[in-house]
Amino acid sequence: MAEFDRLTSRYNSWIKALQDNGYRLTQPRLAVIKVLAQSDQALDASTLHEKASEEYPALSLVSVYRTLEKMEDLHLVTRVHRNEHCHAFVAGLEGHQHLMICEQCGKVYYFSGDDIHGLIEKVEAFSGYQVTDHWLQLFGRCPECIS
Amino acid sequence: MAEFDRLTSRYNSWIKALQDNGYRLTQPRLAVIKVLAQSDQALDASTLHEKASEEYPALSLVSVYRTLEKMEDLHLVTRVHRNEHCHAFVAGLEGHQHLMICEQCGKVYYFSGDDIHGLIEKVEAFSGYQVTDHWLQLFGRCPECIS
DNA sequence: CCTTTTATTGAAAATGATTTTCAATAAGAT
């Protein structure tokens, strides 16, 4: 299936990125990135630890934090915020810049937001600010959680 | 000055909102909301505590948290997120829905974002999600911090 | 005013998430 391939190739490209940057391919690390690469949901450190422990039972929560830190440095994962539960991670935004999160199950949908460039320029003109970054997140219900 | 009036009237309307909702006007509370109402920057609990302590030295950090909680319940303040420093508060979004934050000094600029409704509808159609909320934040440099 | 009621307070303890320390281990180079 196309979906399977996409997620597997993400896992493989992350492995390559780790190697290319001189990081060792350890079992704890591989367990963590495998889960995150193959998930389409935003996951926090502790949920990730839970899931990756099935893969590698000796896994410590500390290693989850450490792996996330490195993945974030390499821009492979992105931190997302919600009002309540605040630190979750998703596979990084490669090209497509924005995301929508299902409030119920955390499932993420990526979309491109070229439409807001005009808005940004307008706001820059009015405010005198220089915009360096923008952050657009939509929240709602995914098709499965609606029904 | 118009700016002074705007911030002072925000302070007064917050006082009224607290009274209308049966909250007592205590010194700790007044010190906290005075600082936040009259600030145009996103402030976190500890910075707020620092500043409000000048107003009322006996102020405890606990009271800052408790006051923020109530203000949030009353929708008088809004929680904002940045990648690093994650929980800061600004005066609530009354009507205008979006904000831009200066990365350097935290100064907030509000703007309306009607322009993204079209985008949201498009994303809904493609994804099958039902969008219930959206979150647009711009980051950059305010005029003072550019020069 | 003065008293009374009770929401609110600050200090201290508890919690929860994240980070640091450190000796032991295992990845990958030689």
Added chain:
DNA sequence: ATCTTATTGAAAATCATTTTCAATAAAAGG
């Protein structure tokens, strides 16, 4: 096969936030 050193897990430390609780002070009623 051995060596080097990045990486590990456990435990301790740190940091933000919340809870507990007895003392206080707002504001309502006399």
